[in-house]
Amino acid sequence: MSALRNLAGQAAIYGLSSIVARFLNYLLTPLYTSKGVFPPADYGVITALYAWTALLNVVLTYGMETAFFRFANKSGEAGDRAYATAGFALLATSSIFMLAAGFTAQSIAGGLGYPGHAFSVLMLVGIIGIDAITTLPMARLRSQGRPWRFAAINITSVLVNIGLSLFFIGYCMRSYNAGESNALIDAVYDPDLGVGYVFLINLVSSGVKLLLLLPSFPRPAWYDKALLRPMLVFGAPLLVAGLAGMVNETADRILLKWLLPADTADTQIGIYGACYKLAILITLFIQAFRFAAEPFFFSQAEDPKARETFAKLMNWSVAFMMTAFLTVMLFLDLFKWFIPNEAYHVGLRVVPILMLANVFLGIYYNQSVWYKLTDRTRWGGTIALFGAGVTLLLNFLLIPRIGYLGSAWATLACYGGMTVMSHLLGQHYWPVPYQVTRVLLYMAVGVFLWWGVEQLPLEGALNYAVRAVVLLGFMTVAWRVERPSVRPLSP
Numbered sequence: 001m002s003a004l005r006n007l008a009g010q011a012a013i014y015g016l017s018s019i020v021a022r023f024l025n026y027l028l029t030p031l032y033t034s035k036g037v038f039p040p041a042d043y044g045v046i047t048a049l050y051a052w053t054a055l056l057n058v059v060l061t062y063g064m065e066t067a068f069f070r071f072a073n074k075s076g077e078a079g080d081r082a083y084a085t086a087g088f089a090l091l092a093t094s095s096i097f098m099l100a101a102g103f104t105a106q107s108i109a110g111g112l113g114y115p116g117h118a119f120s121v122l123m124l125v126g127i128i129g130i131d132a133i134t135t136l137p138m139a140r141l142r143s144q145g146r147p148w149r150f151a152a153i154n155i156t157s158v159l160v161n162i163g164l165s166l167f168f169i170g171y172c173m174r175s176y177n178a179g180e181s182n183a184l185i186d187a188v189y190d191p192d193l194g195v196g197y198v199f200l201i202n203l204v205s206s207g208v209k210l211l212l213l214l215p216s217f218p219r220p221a222w223y224d225k226a227l228l229r230p231m232l233v234f235g236a237p238l239l240v241a242g243l244a245g246m247v248n249e250t251a252d253r254i255l256l257k258w259l260l261p262a263d264t265a266d267t268q269i270g271i272y273g274a275c276y277k278l279a280i281l282i283t284l285f286i287q288a289f290r291f292a293a294e295p296f297f298f299s300q301a302e303d304p305k306a307r308e309t310f311a312k313l314m315n316w317s318v319a320f321m322m323t324a325f326l327t328v329m330l331f332l333d334l335f336k337w338f339i340p341n342e343a344y345h346v347g348l349r350v351v352p353i354l355m356l357a358n359v360f361l362g363i364y365y366n367q368s369v370w371y372k373l374t375d376r377t378r379w380g381g382t383i384a385l386f387g388a389g390v391t392l393l394l395n396f397l398l399i400p401r402i403g404y405l406g407s408a409w410a411t412l413a414c415y416g417g418m419t420v421m422s423h424l425l426g427q428h429y430w431p432v433p434y435q436v437t438r439v440l441l442y443m444a445v446g447v448f449l450w451w452g453v454e455q456l457p458l459e460g461a462l463n464y465a466v467r468a469v470v471l472l473g474f475m476t477v478a479w480r481v482e483r484p485s486v487r488p489l490s491p
Helices: 003-026 030-032 040-061 066-074 079-102 107-112 115-133 135-143 147-177 183-188 195-216 225-260 265-300 306-330 333-338 342-367 369-373 377-402 404-429 436-455 460-486
Strands: none
Touching: 030 147, 040 079, 040 115, 040 225, 040 265, 066 079, 066 135, 066 183, 066 225, 079 107, 079 115, 079 135, 079 225, 079 333, 107 115, 115 135, 115 195, 135 147, 135 195, 147 183, 225 377, 225 404, 265 333, 265 342, 265 369, 265 404, 306 333, 306 342, 306 404, 306 436, 306 460, 333 342, 342 369, 342 404, 342 436, 369 377, 369 404, 377 404, 404 436
8 A cells, every 4th residue: 555545544643633623623614703792802712712822832832742652653662762761741831831821820911901801811821731742642643553542532622622612602601691591501611600601611621631631641761851852852943833834824823913904903804804704615625634644744754755655745735735725615605604793804804815825824834745754854943933023013014004904914935935945955854756847736726716616607506516516627627637646666
């Protein structure tokens, strides 16, 4: 069986679990944005605070996940020493963070511009710390090829989140806001918490994941002090790259708070954050791909046909991402009801821009194999810093002029620039025979098909039929072109 089929088998499980878990989480967006729950201004608070979560999670894991994969692979063993060394380091630093930030939550909330949301910040501190602690146990499950346990833990945690959200927000909050109440609501619901319920529920679900992973935690006897320094050295550039990457991904929602008028900022962030979620199909694919691909890349590094395999994988991933792009854009008038409150729909014009940006991000993650396998992780940091510079510059220039639309264009410019820079460097240091023309054709044809259909004066059933035919036609052509690459590679 070919290496690509092996990866597909792993990705099918990791991907399914990740997709199911994240899709279930995404189903909270219609709940949060529905009438009678959170108006755009309140959803803007949630969006802005969660943007800080992504940044701090990178800081608190400081490249140790990838360092674990690298050193476990180098040892040729189960990686117990690498696992314990990285795991105990993360446990120590995350515990210090939670204690320090927990005691200063009120000051942090004021510094972020949300002095009335100290409780939410306190819950957020717990979420960030627990997520960092559980990073290594979840990574080890991937390294050991245990996707079913990985899937079960992920989905259980998400189901807890969904269940509590449906009860406290979907039932208690909605009923209370509608002027309805009963003994149960009076006993368990506190309307003063408001958006704090979102963070409290997330903390509980993160705690469930931690409990499920306790049996998998490393043994102290495995800890190797001498191994810590080389792992930190390997991970340091990845910390820079990851931090810069999160700046690229989340700085827009943070900067909107400070660059827009104070009386409209939270509303604009809420609209932008909700519409960003419509790129769900591409972001789900990228997440599933990253879970399965990183250990796959390291395991295939010594295969003489590895570079050919990676090039074919790029074709498949771009074809899939552009299929997701077409699916959403051709049927956006249906997908928009994923956000049931029309007050958010004014932001739909950012969707195609953000989806194309995420296609470039997926390509970049695929390309990142070159600096990871050659231990040139400093280049990953350099590329991400370049992207961060583009993100910050364009957001500062465009937000005051065109609001969150400027953030969308900045995101596209950032990921597009990073992709080009990574490709040029990668072809110099560790060439992979990517079929650039084919990749660009997939992207160009996808955008052209969407634009062309939008120009047709069609309505009703005929409109949807034409769009479905266009989508199926693109998928069929892509499948016929790429199908030979899943056959076993010749010896």
